[in-house]
Amino acid sequence: METAAENTRAAVAAMLATGVTTMETDLRHTRDGVAVLAHDETLERRFSDPRKVSDVTWWELDLMRDVDGERALRLDELLAEQPDLRLNLDVKTDPVVGPTLRAVREAGAAGRVCLTSFSSRRLATVARVTRGRTALGMGMADAFRLLAESRGWRPRVPGPTGRAVQVPLTYQGLRVVTPEFLATAHAHGHVVHVWTVNDPSEMHRLLDLGVDGLVTDVPAAAAAVFAERGLAVAPR
Known part of the structure; x- marks a missing residue:
């Protein structure tokens, strides 16, 4: 985003203000299996913490703040807060697939997400689970x-x-x-x-x-x- 740090509520608000209603973002998993919006494997660039996203629990991650005072954003939070937002979600790891599908299912959001990945194998797994209910x-x-x-x-x-x-x-x-x-x-x-x-x-x-x-x-x-x-x- 040009006016806000990526993967923040401010970024979502800035995008929606332009009239754009579809957001592309990346998902990673915390140690306790929460799907969060995060591009990088580690927390270094955003939170100055060298650990991987997968090394910390959601409780630990929720306490961190970036230079703008923003915290990490969970997928289930975003789906609940923005019920009309369409999402293109890049599932970065195998372990984040389960938490992602669970969040999408519980939000009733299968019709407004597209799940993507560089990995054809990972997407084949997603396809077997979703059975055509979610765009891929x-x-x-x-x-x-x-x-x-x-x-x-x-x-x-x-x-x-x-x-x-x-x-x-x-x-x-x-x-x-x-x-x-x-x-x-x-x-x-x-x-x-x-x-x-x-x-x-x-x-x-x-x-x-x-x-x-x-x-x-x-x-x-x-x-x-x-x-x-x-x-x-x-x-x-």
Whole structure:
């Protein structure tokens, strides 16, 4: 977020103030099995504590404050406090899958979350449990299968688990988001979300190309771009 620290109530409020109603965030687990919003494996960058998120209990984490006086945010809190918020949730570890699914189920939020991960194996586990009740992203192995297919190859790997293909513009110097890649993904019934796009001109270019969604650190810029194009800021 451009006006507030990531994964805080202030960040959520700042995003909603722009008219954007879908938030992408990451989930990790505490030692006692609470799903919390956290990108980094350790607490160093935000709370100046070298321990891993998984090394502390929720009680310990709840006592910590960042430089803005904000504390960590639990997934179940966010779901309860923002009943209209849509969430794209990257489950960072295997142990956070259970607490995440429990929080989503107890909040009755299956219809407003998309669960994602770099791990195709982890997403396959989620798919077996959710049985189509929750939208899923696609692991990187499956995304690269689509990329290979778009370049004329036919890799022998299992088919993709999720409908949402969430990819960077480039990967290790290789351009991922091309007209051919989009055509291949769309032909298989997938939607393509591109991360992380902060430049308005690049947002326009990608929307012209046919991408279905953008992940950005500057929701105000994205909202302005969508407004210029007469598009609703809504998930697909």
